[in-house]
Amino acid sequence: VIPYGGGTSVVGHITPSKSDAPVLTLSLEKMTRLLDLDETSRLATFQAGVAGPQLEEQLKARGYTLGHFPQSFEYSTLGGWIVTRSSGQQSYRYGKIESLFAGGIMETPRGRLEMKPVPASAAGPDVREMALGSEGRLGVVTQAQVRVRRAPEAESFFGVFFHSWEQGSDAVREIVQNEIPVSMLRLSNPLETETTLILSGKSWLGMADRGLRMIGYGDTRCLLMFGVTGSARLFKRTRREAAALCRKFGGLFVGTIVGHTWEKNRFLAPYLRNTLWERGVAIDTLETALPWSQVREASVAIPKSIVDAAAKHNERVLAFSHLSHVYRDGASVYTTYLFRRTGDPDELLARWGTMKHDASLTIQRFGGTITHQHGVGMDHAPYLPAEKGALGMDAIRAVCKSFDPDGMMNPGKLF
Ligand SMILES: Cc1cc2nc3c(=O)[nH]c(=O)nc-3n(C[C@H](O)[C@H](O)[C@H](O)COP(=O)(O)OP(=O)(O)OC[C@H]3O[C@@H](n4cnc5c(N)ncnc54)[C@H](O)[C@@H]3O)c2cc1C
Incomplete structure (x- = not known):
């Protein structure tokens, strides 16, 4: 069932x-x-x-x-x-x-x-x-x-450019650890920043790009989107405090221009998957959560492991990450990767399998969870024992058996 x-x-x-x-x-x-x-x-x-x-x-x-x-x-x-x-x-x-x-x-x-x-x-x-x-x-x-x-009285999403991933991630951590009550933080790495800007399709993009480069926000720039949600009184204070803290880390506050586009499209980006698939490109995502002490290195290593895995099949892949779902002690690292679709489904599955496996091992090497939000299903089941331990897995199996002695409920998921 x-x-x-x-x-x-x-x-x-x-x-x-x-x-x-x-x-x-x-x-x-x-x-x-x-x-x-x-x-x-x-x-x-x-x-x-x-x-x-x-x-x-x-x-x-x-x-x-x-x-x-x-x-x-x-x-x-x-x-x-x-x-x-x-x-x-x-x-x-x-x-x-x-x-x-x-x-x-x-x-x-x-x-x-x-x-x-x-x-x-x-x-x-x-x-x-x-x-x-x-x-x-x-x-x-x-x-x-x-x-x-x-329901909140006010809500808006704001953009901030940082010179580098290091500055951006330090700013995000400080916002969280200083308990500034923003409603969302999402920091894109340089490749995701470029992709986001291009996909926004705005006519002023070329001019904005040149302007940003002139003032030092070049190839390594990272875009942070932060949300402010709540009462009108808190709204102003939170926006001011978050923007001020970002400036301390070299952030350039650009108001709601980019945030507004993100808000409009926040549930629409996945529809691109079908278009890309028809054009011969497959897309997948994977995610983890780790303590802050691991976040910076892991967020570089995870997309790199996907690129290296694709190279084993003589393929190139576009892999980029963002930080989202932040906590005082760590953050989720979310990686998107796009790769060429082949006519042969077995070959495509093998390529995907190598990328997914190598990325999963990298996540484990940094001590991250195999999933922050997508769950285990069948794809993450092979990695669960390393996370829960043998005793932990025994306990999970025992709980399932006690509710469902005949094993009729969704077999093959979790373990
Ligand atoms: C484009 C896209 C974007 C996504 N973004 C996010 C995201 O931002 N955050 C996030 O957390 N996830 C995200 N996901 C993953 C997915 O949406 C979540 O895992 C979601 O919680 C699944 O809900 P569902 O109702 O679709 O469940 P289903 O896909 O129908 O089922 C998922 C599992 O839940 C079980 N299940 C469903 N309903 C019940 C029930 N009532 N009782 C018992 N078991 C049940 C099913 O048996 C199955 O094991 C995304 C997925 C896609 C395709």
Whole structure:
């Protein structure tokens, strides 16, 4: 039985594993309703098949927001977010889904698991933690309570250019560690910065490029996008403080020009995949999270490992990274890579396999997690034992067995 939310998994969560057993895909498409809004506690109860826009629309009508905006927002669902430990683009303000998920119901082969929406608890291990990241292996999340907030009064996204990746990443770390309450931070490395600028398609780009170069923001420049969200009073102060801190690290504040374009296209970039595919180019992404002490080196080594892996097949690849989802102790490094599509699918899969494997080993070498937000599915399963250890894997298997003794729920995912 494979629970199916929006079908946006990028790591093989909903692909049946090789077996002769019949497969039942269970769609949650019709389970989209807001069942209850407890305004005093700011807890909303939704059916778990609700997709991003349906969820936000229902909350907006009552003046609230969840604030969970993954790039797959248009299609991905609340249930999918919970069981894959998803992260929205403004997770710095709203938190990952782990902190938004308060409780709910999971129907398992052994019966119903009710997870009480208490704000905190010391009552031993928390069963809600078992639902998070369960990837359909324990049962079907049918309802979830989520922590909502009043819709913000103001929101904008601003751009800052830095001379180098080093200066940019130091500025981002300082913003976070000084607890300046921005809602999003996304720092692109030089190659991603160039790609972003070109894709913006703006007519003034050539002039802006020459101007930036004249004042020293040349080939190594990096673009930071930061978001400010909240009350009108806090908005001004936060923007001022973040911009001032960026200037300390050589940042050039360029206002909302680039940020506005990003905001307009924030969920649209993935549509490029199909166009690129038709034009003979494949694209994939991978991501991790590491402590700050590893971030700078790892964010260079990961794309490099992909380039080197492609060279083993005598191929060239365009690989670039950005920092996003930042924390006081570290950040997520997100890498995009584009490579030539061959006519032979086996050859293409082999190329992709080499790049993915070498990048995954590099992530492990730096002590990063194999995934910050996409989950494990089938693609990351081979790397999970190194992260969890033998005892950890035994415990995960035991939990699955206890909810699903016959192993009928989404087999082949996680392990
Ligand atoms: C273009 C693109 C951009 C993306 N951007 C982001 C991003 O910014 N942040 C991020 O975190 N992820 C992102 N993802 C990955 C993906 O959107 C997330 O993993 C998302 O949480 C999956 O939700 P879904 O509803 O589509 O789940 P599906 O893909 O349908 O399923 C994923 C897994 O969850 C299980 N499942 C789904 N619903 C339930 C349920 N109700 N009960 C039990 N199990 C269930 C499935 O069995 C499967 O194992 C992106 C994907 C794409 C294609």
